[in-house]
Amino acid sequence: MESLARALQSARLTVKMHRFEVAAMTVAALGVAGLATWVKVQLDATGATQACLEQWLVQAGNASEACVGPVRRWSDIVNGDAGKVMGAMLVAPFAVGIVLGVPLVGREIEQRTATTAWALAGSRKRWLAGRVWPIVTLAVGLGAALAVSSTVLSNARTAQGLWSSTFGDALFSGPPVLAHILLGLSLGVVAGAVVGRTLPALIVGAVVALFVVAVLLAFQGSSQPPSPYAQGNEVDTTNSTVDVLDPNWDVYFTTADGRVLTRPEALASVPAGTTDVGGWLTSHYSLLTAQISTDLTIRFQANEALAVLVASGLLLLIAFPIVERRRPT
C-alpha cells in the first residue's frame, strides 16, 4: 500500500514537472484522434452505404441515382480530409513520443536539476525508472486513442477493404500507431540523455525519427505482394479466361463453383431486361476487388508493431547505462 502511494506521488510530481509537454501532447494526440473520428462521422453522413460502393465498383461508376451523389461526396472526403488525417497518424505518434521523452532526462541536465536529483537518489536507475513509467503509461493511453481512431477511419475510408486496400494504411493505423509513440518516446529519452539539451535533442530525435519512418515505409513496400492477386493461391484462375488478374483498377467476380469472371463476362451473363444489374451481379457472384486481403494487413501490422515494441524496449534500456555514466550538467 505504501509503495503504491509512493508510486502515485512519484507520478504526480513527474507529471507536474512536465506539465507543459504532458498537456500539449495530450491535446495534440486527442485532437488528431478526435479529427479522425470526426472525418469518419463525415464519411458516414454522406450516406454512401457499403451496398452503394459495391454497386459503384461493379458497374464502373454507373450506379443508381441514389448512390452517385453519396459516393462522389464520400470519395471527395476519402481523397481529401481522410488522407490528411491518416498522414498525421504516421507523424503524430513519433512527434508526441519524442516531445514527451526528451525532457525526461534532457531538460533535467540542461536546467541542472539532475544535479539535485542525482545527488539525492543513490541509484540513478531507480530515478530514471520513476520518471519514465508515468510518461510511458500516458503514452500508451494516447497511443491507444490514436490506434483505435485511426483503425476506425481506415476501415471507413477503405470501405473495409472494398474500395482500396487496408494495407496502404498498415503503418498509419492500429497497433503500429501505438508502437510508434513508444518508439518516439524511447528515442526522445535516449536523445535527451546523450545530448543533455532540450532543443538539440528534439532535433536529433526528429531526424532519427524521419530515418525510421523512411525505413518503415520501405519495409512496408517490400512486404507488399508484387500483385494484389498474387497472394498465395487465394484466387484460383485455372477455370478463368484470365491467367493474371490486373492489379490496377478493375473488378472481378467469382462464381459459386470458384471460377473467376472478368467484368465484361459477368455483365454478359446478366439476363436481358434486368433493371438492377448491380444487385443481380452481387446476388449471384462474389465481388473480388483488386485489393490485398485484410488478413495480410493485420498480420503485417502485428509483426511490425511487435518488432517496433521490442526496439523501443531495447532503446529505453540503453538510456539507463547512459544516465548512469553521464555527468549531471
Place this chain on the structure above:
Amino acid sequence: MIGMGEGAQTDPAVTSEGLWKRYGRRRPWALRDVTLSAPTGSITAIVGPNGAGKSTLIRTWMGFERPTSGRVLVDSIDPWHDRPAALARVGYVPQAASLYRDLTVRDHLELASLLRHRFDQAVARQHLIALGISPRQRAGELSGGQQAQLGLALALGTRAPVLLLDEPLASLDPLARRDFLRILVEAVRSEGTTALLSSHIVTDVQEACDRVIVLSSGRILLNDAVVSAQASHAVGLGPMMCRAVVGSFSGPGGEELSLMHAPPAGDDARAATLEEIVLGYLVAGQQVESVEAEWAA
C-alpha cells in the same frame, strides 16, 4: 568565528589521495596531485579563484566526475566504485540553485523523500519554517536567498554525515549569506556533520570555517586549520627580502604587503587575517604558474 567547534574529531570524513583530473587529453589539468583530508566534524572552506578546481574537486567526491588518476573517499567509500553507498553519506548543495522551478517547496521535500529513503522531512521543514518560507511557494518564485536555503534544507534533510556545498553563496546578498552560514554552522555543530564549502570569496567563509584549503589552478597551496594558519603567518608592510615570504600583494590602500610564513614578531609585522593569508598564497601560486609557463614555452 560563529560557533567554532570544540574538540572536533580528527578521523577524516572525506579524503583525496594523489588526485589528478582533466577533461580531455588536450585540456589543462583541472586538479593536480590533490591530497587532503577533512576531519570528521570540521567545516572546511575550499577557497580559490574561478577555475581553481573547487567544483571539480567537490563533484569528484559526489561521483559526478571520474578521477584521471588517484582517488577520493567519502567515509572510506570510493564514490566512483560504489556511488549509491557514497551518496547515501552525502548531502549536496550544488553551485547554482538547481531546483524545479514549477514545483512548490513542499513538492521538493516530497521528491527528496521519494529519492532518498531516509530523508527527514521534519528536519528540512523545521529549517524552512524558521526562515518563513511557505510550503506552497513555487521554487521559481523564491528569492535567490530562499532558493539557496531550500537547497540547504534538502541537504540537511538527508541527515548525511558529510555535507558538500559548491559555492552556495555566490549569488546571495550579504544578509542572505550570513543567514545561510549561521544555519549551516548550527546544523553542522548540532549533528556533528562534516562540511566542505567552496567559495571564491574568503570573507564569506572565514566566520564559519575551522579549516581552510587554498586551491589555485588545480593545486593545493595551503591546507591548514584557520587558527593554526593565522598563528603561523604574519603580514609586513612593503617588500620583504626573507625566505619566509610567501607572496606580496596590494593592500586596501594600495600599499604593498608581504605575507610571511612566520609568527608575527617585531614592529614591521602584524598577525595576518585569513583574507591576507589566502591572497598571499594565491599570488605565490600565480608566480609559480607564470614560471612554469615560461619553462613550458
